Amino acid sequence: MDKSLLSKSLLGASFTLLAIGTGLLLWQPASLDSSPLSDNTPIRQSAGPIPEKAELPTSEYLQDRNQPQTLQSTTAVLQAGDSLSRTLSRLGVNNRQIAELLQSDEHQVLSSLKPGQKLTTEILTPSDDLQRLTLSETREQTHVFTKSAQGFSYQLDITPMETVLAYKEATIQSSLFVDGVRAGISEKLLAQVTDIFRWDIDFALDVRKGDRFALLYEQKMIDGEKVATGNIIAAQFVNNGRVFEAMRYQAGERTDYFTRDGLSLRRAFIRSPVDFTRVSSQFNPNRLHPIFKTTRPHQGVDYSAPINTPVQSSGDGKVSFVGEMKGYGNTVIIDHGQGYTTLYAHLNGFAENLIAGRSVAQGETIAYVGQTGWATGPHLHYEFRINGVYQNPETVDIPFDSPMTKDELVAFLPYAQKLSKRLKGSHSQDFSEYLARLER
Numbered sequence: 001m002d003k004s005l006l007s008k009s010l011l012g013a014s015f016t017l018l019a020i021g022t023g024l025l026l027w028q029p030a031s032l033d034s035s036p037l038s039d040n041t042p043i044r045q046s047a048g049p050i051p052e053k054a055e056l057p058t059s060e061y062l063q064d065r066n067q068p069q070t071l072q073s074t075t076a077v078l079q080a081g082d083s084l085s086r087t088l089s090r091l092g093v094n095n096r097q098i099a100e101l102l103q104s105d106e107h108q109v110l111s112s113l114k115p116g117q118k119l120t121t122e123i124l125t126p127s128d129d130l131q132r133l134t135l136s137e138t139r140e141q142t143h144v145f146t147k148s149a150q151g152f153s154y155q156l157d158i159t160p161m162e163t164v165l166a167y168k169e170a171t172i173q174s175s176l177f178v179d180g181v182r183a184g185i186s187e188k189l190l191a192q193v194t195d196i197f198r199w200d201i202d203f204a205l206d207v208r209k210g211d212r213f214a215l216l217y218e219q220k221m222i223d224g225e226k227v228a229t230g231n232i233i234a235a236q237f238v239n240n241g242r243v244f245e246a247m248r249y250q251a252g253e254r255t256d257y258f259t260r261d262g263l264s265l266r267r268a269f270i271r272s273p274v275d276f277t278r279v280s281s282q283f284n285p286n287r288l289h290p291i292f293k294t295t296r297p298h299q300g301v302d303y304s305a306p307i308n309t310p311v312q313s314s315g316d317g318k319v320s321f322v323g324e325m326k327g328y329g330n331t332v333i334i335d336h337g338q339g340y341t342t343l344y345a346h347l348n349g350f351a352e353n354l355i356a357g358r359s360v361a362q363g364e365t366i367a368y369v370g371q372t373g374w375a376t377g378p379h380l381h382y383e384f385r386i387n388g389v390y391q392n393p394e395t396v397d398i399p400f401d402s403p404m405t406k407d408e409l410v411a412f413l414p415y416a417q418k419l420s421k422r423l424k425g426s427h428s429q430d431f432s433e434y435l436a437r438l439e440r
Contacts, residue, residue, distance in 0.1 A: 276303035329373025
């Protein structure tokens with residue numbers, strides 16, 4: 001071919017501009033047609049779609065990633081009605097990471113949040129990237145979610161709790177609870193006091209101004225900080241000049257309170273089977289009946305209390321009667337064995353599924369205070385019988401419950417001596433002098 005003709009053919013050809021990733025430009029003939037194009041021939045575009053523009057990171061994103069990251073910790077105390085997602089959003093956690101947290105929560109700990117618990121986030125800023133979430137359920141137990149390649153990993157952290165013995169004492173001027181709290185004793189411990197000595201002391205009637213008590217109890221500590229109280233280990237209660245002692249001890253499979261001689265403080269019967277406001281009528285064989293105005297023996301004790309106050313079984317036994325009796329109204333009778341029976345009358349209603357023949361435990365709710373039968377006001381009428389003979393529930397000698405075996409007693413006595421010495425050594429000088437005067 002003539003060189004001049006070839007040159008003209010190439011110069012007259014149509015070319016398409018291609019963009020290469022390297023930024024170079026390449027011209028390519030759109031047609032290899034050998035005939036030259038006229039000036040009016042349109043240029044044809046190359047076939048195929050125009051590629052879309054790739055999504056690139058924003059300048060703000062690149063700027064956050066390139067800046068120095070700091071770990072910021074924030075804690076929120078959960079309130080009633082707070083939800084996990086709303087609380088985490090408030091703490092700066094994005095929706096994607098909230099979803100990852102829920103996906104990693106195999107034990108469902110984040111699905112059962114309670115008021116008072118604490119949520120702590122540790123977030124890298126300014127990139128807002130959650131690194132760790134901590135749920136403090138208690139001071140002792142913490143749930144930790146840590147960022148990992150798969151989302152978040154879960155770990156339960158248990159902080160060791162140390163138990164030490166602490167000591168408190170108080171003098172009663174107005175009431176056990178008022179003066180106990182004033183002395184720095186928790187209501188939980190004071191409730192234990194009434195439960196320990198309830199077989200010997202009627203805390204509604206027997207407590208006097210000037211009575212004193214001393215407690216050696218468990219104090220729970222974490223990192224040197226008090227976090228909870230445990231059980232009373234040893235206690236003394238001076239009631240109207242009488243000194244009662246109690247020592248907590250595990251004998252066999254049961255844990256109970258004993259005197260320093262190994263006698264159980266627990267009796268076979270509770271002295272008062274209801275939380276009453278006052279004794280409205282005492283045991284009296286010659287009482288004038290309030291309705292019939294005749295001398296009729298009152299062979300029990302009447303405990304005045306609001307309607308529907310729970311009534312407890314005073315001892316272990318079997319229900320022998322449930323129903324209505326003339327004069328008594330709604331009544332329950334329990335046979336405790338060995339000739340002991342108790343009766344509960346004027347009841348408003350019975351505990352669910354309470355039927356004759358059913359066994360009940362000491363302290364179990366069997367009924368509720370009412371005003372049925374020949375009653376002038378809401379109260380519990382309580383009778384105590386031994387071999388069919390009526391006894392005064394307030395003064396009858398109540399047998400001890402489950403005494404120690406000989407082997408248990410041999411192991412207990414050295415322990416009791418050591419614990420008694422520890423309690424005595426904790427007394428204030430005033431309390432020690434008070435006890436010394438009583439022993440003279």
